[in-house]
Structures are given as C-alpha cells and as structure tokens.
Amino acid sequence: MKETTLIQVPPRLTVLEAVEFRKTCHELCQAETPPSKIIFDFSHTTFMDSSGLGALVSNFKITKEQGIELVLRDVRPQVMAVLSLTGLNEVLPIEQSAIAQQPAKSTNQNEIVPPPTHPSIYSWIKRSLDVVGAIVGLGITAILFIPIAIAIKLDSQGPILFGQIRCGWMGKKFRMWKFRSMCVNAEQMKSQVQNQLAGPLFKNDNDPRITKVGRFLRKTSLDEIPQFWNVLIGEMSLVGTRPPTPDEVEKYDVPEWQRLDVKPGMTGEWQVNGRSQIRNFEDVIRLDLKYQQNWSLMYDLKLIIKTIFIVFNRNSGAY
Incomplete structure (x- = not known):
C-alpha cells in the first residue's frame, strides 16, 4: 500500500464536481496498490450541496470497507455547517488548522448558516x-x-x-x-x-x-x-x-x-x-x-x- 494520498476538494462541491470526487476516491480505493490513508483537503471549499454530501458519504463507506484511513482536513465553517446537519461532523475524522477558522456568513457569532442549496430554502x-x-x-x-x-x-x-x-x-x-x-x-x-x-x-x-x-x-x-x-x-x-x-x-x-x-x-x-x-x-x-x-x-x-x-x-x- 502507498502511505498517504491527498485529494484537493474543489471550491464548490455540487453535482458535477461530486460525481468526479466520488469517482476519484473509488478508483484510488480499488486500485492494485491503494493508499493506507486518504486526506480530503477542504481548505478551499466554501459550498457543498446535498450531492456533495452524498459523494462524501459514499467515499466514507468505501474507505471503511477497504480498511483505508480517511481524514477531512481544514473543513471551512460553511461546509462544517452542512456536516453538522446530519451529524457527520461527529462521525468523520476532521483535522483543523488556522486556515479553516476564517469567519463565514452567519446570523450571529455562534451560528453558521448552511449554504442556500435552493432559492426556496431561505424564502x-x-x-x-x-x-x-x-x-x-x-x-x-x-x-x-x-x-x-x-x-x-x-x-x-x-x-x-x-x-x-x-x-x-x-x-x-x-x-x-x-x-x-x-x-x-x-x-x-x-x-x-x-x-x-x-x-x-x-x-x-x-x-x-x-x-x-x-x-x-x-x-x-x-x-x-x-x-x-x-x-x-x-x-x-x-x-x-x-x-x-x-x-x-x-x-x-x-x-x-x-x-x-x-x-x-x-x-x-x-x-x-x-x-x-x-x-x-x-x-x-x-x-x-x-x-x-x-x-x-x-x-x-x-x-x-x-x-x-x-x-x-x-x-x-x-x-
């Protein structure tokens, strides 16, 4: 096995990017010499809709099945709010550094508003x-x-x-x-x-x-x-x-x-x-x-x- 592979997650993780994100991870996991650890770098990702969430869940499942360690690195507050909705922030291993602590749009200092995935959500x-x-x-x-x-x-x-x-x-x-x-x-x-x-x-x-x-x-x-x-x-x-x-x-x-x-x-x-x-x-x-x-x-x-x-x-x- 290779030691560690880092995957840079795109700034916006919507359906097209999510399909490619899932494909990349699954190909790595099913390769002849898969890595022992995969890191998803979320440092540039500020928007994730339900498709992105679905890709992340799918990737988590296959890494767990293959016995590969998975880590989410530098998850920005906007994405963390999405993970918190389903409790995935308590399930997925997350490593944070100072870059992920930048402020996001919120109604107050303690509440981060999840991204508007559709105009009807905040109408x-x-x-x-x-x-x-x-x-x-x-x-x-x-x-x-x-x-x-x-x-x-x-x-x-x-x-x-x-x-x-x-x-x-x-x-x-x-x-x-x-x-x-x-x-x-x-x-x-x-x-x-x-x-x-x-x-x-x-x-x-x-x-x-x-x-x-x-x-x-x-x-x-x-x-x-x-x-x-x-x-x-x-x-x-x-x-x-x-x-x-x-x-x-x-x-x-x-x-x-x-x-x-x-x-x-x-x-x-x-x-x-x-x-x-x-x-x-x-x-x-x-x-x-x-x-x-x-x-x-x-x-x-x-x-x-x-x-x-x-x-x-x-x-x-x-x-």
Missing part, C-alpha cells in the same frame, strides 16, 4: 405560506382528530399516531407524523411484503399490513394531516419533494441526492401526477428535479390547488 414568503397553511391545517386536524382516533382504536390495537424517521433537507433526519394506517408491527413485517416498485422506493397495492380504517385514511389522504405539525416547526414544507426513509437514501447514487436540496413537502409533483401509478424511481427523481427547476411562489400555490382537487377526486389515482 421568507414560502416560509410564511407554510406557517399560515400549517396553522389552518392543524385546526382541521384538531376537528378531525377525535373521530379518526376512535375509528383507529376500534379497528386495531396500537397508537393513534405513527412517527417514522425520514430524511429532510440535506439528509437531516426528523420524525414525520401520520395517523396510523398499518398494524403495530408493520416495520417488522416489511421484509415479508413484496415490493412492486423499482429502485429504493417501496409499495404494494395490496399491502396486508394496512388496516381497514387505514385504507380509508390513505385513500382520502387523512393519514397525512398530522404532518402540518412538521411543517409548522420547519422540518417540512407544504410543497416540496417526497421525504425519503434513511434506508432509501442509503441506496442513492450521487446525482439522486439532489432531491434533498429542498425541504420535503406534504405535496409536490409526485403527488399531483399520480403517485400510485409511478413505479420507477427515475420518474420520481425527474419530478423532484422538475419542481426544483420550476419553483416559485405561484408554482407552490398551483400545486396546492391541484392537490386539493385530487384529494376530492376519488378517480384521480394519485392517492
């Missing part, structure tokens, strides 16, 4: 729409809570609400809430249910884990309304991309991490374009990227209106 208009919509939605949830709770309890044993860990903006994990629509041991039974979708997604049209009340809740999308709480506290948005589970993200290639450049939404392109009829993960990615490219306040309002019509259209096939 106060979008956030205002989310807060107003969430307050209205939680009011509706409060009215419907008692009859839904009674129906769930009469139908099957278990809690009324179901919280599942999902990945939000830049892969940050959060607990997404729903009215429980499955039996209590649904997660343990998942391996016994056939997946009818291609890629990381999971779905079965006749999933035996879904309860009778659960089928009604899903058909009417009432199971989703507790997520207004996730929107209110800023973990989700009214409109965005579908929040993936951590095991889905584990299977992502670098370009697919782009879907995490925006906050996940209660609704979005996937939901209004017939989500139950979409069977290919590439189509989900295409719709997520379409949302990012076309985003505007009016576009969000358009998707919200479409969602309302779809919810009341039993033949839409979206839910």
Whole structure:
C-alpha cells in the first residue's frame, strides 16, 4: 500500500464536481496498490450541496470497507455547517488548522448558516405560506382528530399516531407524523411484503399490513394531516419533494441526492401526477428535479390547488 494520498476538494462541491470526487476516491480505493490513508483537503471549499454530501458519504463507506484511513482536513465553517446537519461532523475524522477558522456568513457569532442549496430554502414568503397553511391545517386536524382516533382504536390495537424517521433537507433526519394506517408491527413485517416498485422506493397495492380504517385514511389522504405539525416547526414544507426513509437514501447514487436540496413537502409533483401509478424511481427523481427547476411562489400555490382537487377526486389515482 502507498502511505498517504491527498485529494484537493474543489471550491464548490455540487453535482458535477461530486460525481468526479466520488469517482476519484473509488478508483484510488480499488486500485492494485491503494493508499493506507486518504486526506480530503477542504481548505478551499466554501459550498457543498446535498450531492456533495452524498459523494462524501459514499467515499466514507468505501474507505471503511477497504480498511483505508480517511481524514477531512481544514473543513471551512460553511461546509462544517452542512456536516453538522446530519451529524457527520461527529462521525468523520476532521483535522483543523488556522486556515479553516476564517469567519463565514452567519446570523450571529455562534451560528453558521448552511449554504442556500435552493432559492426556496431561505424564502421568507414560502416560509410564511407554510406557517399560515400549517396553522389552518392543524385546526382541521384538531376537528378531525377525535373521530379518526376512535375509528383507529376500534379497528386495531396500537397508537393513534405513527412517527417514522425520514430524511429532510440535506439528509437531516426528523420524525414525520401520520395517523396510523398499518398494524403495530408493520416495520417488522416489511421484509415479508413484496415490493412492486423499482429502485429504493417501496409499495404494494395490496399491502396486508394496512388496516381497514387505514385504507380509508390513505385513500382520502387523512393519514397525512398530522404532518402540518412538521411543517409548522420547519422540518417540512407544504410543497416540496417526497421525504425519503434513511434506508432509501442509503441506496442513492450521487446525482439522486439532489432531491434533498429542498425541504420535503406534504405535496409536490409526485403527488399531483399520480403517485400510485409511478413505479420507477427515475420518474420520481425527474419530478423532484422538475419542481426544483420550476419553483416559485405561484408554482407552490398551483400545486396546492391541484392537490386539493385530487384529494376530492376519488378517480384521480394519485392517492
């Protein structure tokens, strides 16, 4: 083995640079004489989006598999803020020197603001729409809570609400809430249910884990309304991309991490374009990227209106 190899990380680590970054590291690790140690020099890197994060995670995995020591050197505050979102700053070995301590844009001396991966992230208009919509939605949830709770309890044993860990903006994990629509041991039974979708997604049209009340809740999308709480506290948005589970993200290639450049939404392109009829993960990615490219306040309002019509259209096939 060679002793040490240093890789200079580019100033901006977005999708094109991230793909090359991952390729370079993987080729080194799989070479006939791989190094015993690889150093990623982040001293010039001031911007990293979710694709860069995905490449870094992929590189960390392969170096660990190959028994190669990995070190991140001189991580600038802007990049450190991104790593902190997912806790990677606690997992990856980081060596700092004076060059990495230069000040970055922040709201105060102790808080470094992660880079704006998409214009929607720091849009106060979008956030205002989310807060107003969430307050209205939680009011509706409060009215419907008692009859839904009674129906769930009469139908099957278990809690009324179901919280599942999902990945939000830049892969940050959060607990997404729903009215429980499955039996209590649904997660343990998942391996016994056939997946009818291609890629990381999971779905079965006749999933035996879904309860009778659960089928009604899903058909009417009432199971989703507790997520207004996730929107209110800023973990989700009214409109965005579908929040993936951590095991889905584990299977992502670098370009697919782009879907995490925006906050996940209660609704979005996937939901209004017939989500139950979409069977290919590439189509989900295409719709997520379409949302990012076309985003505007009016576009969000358009998707919200479409969602309302779809919810009341039993033949839409979206839910």
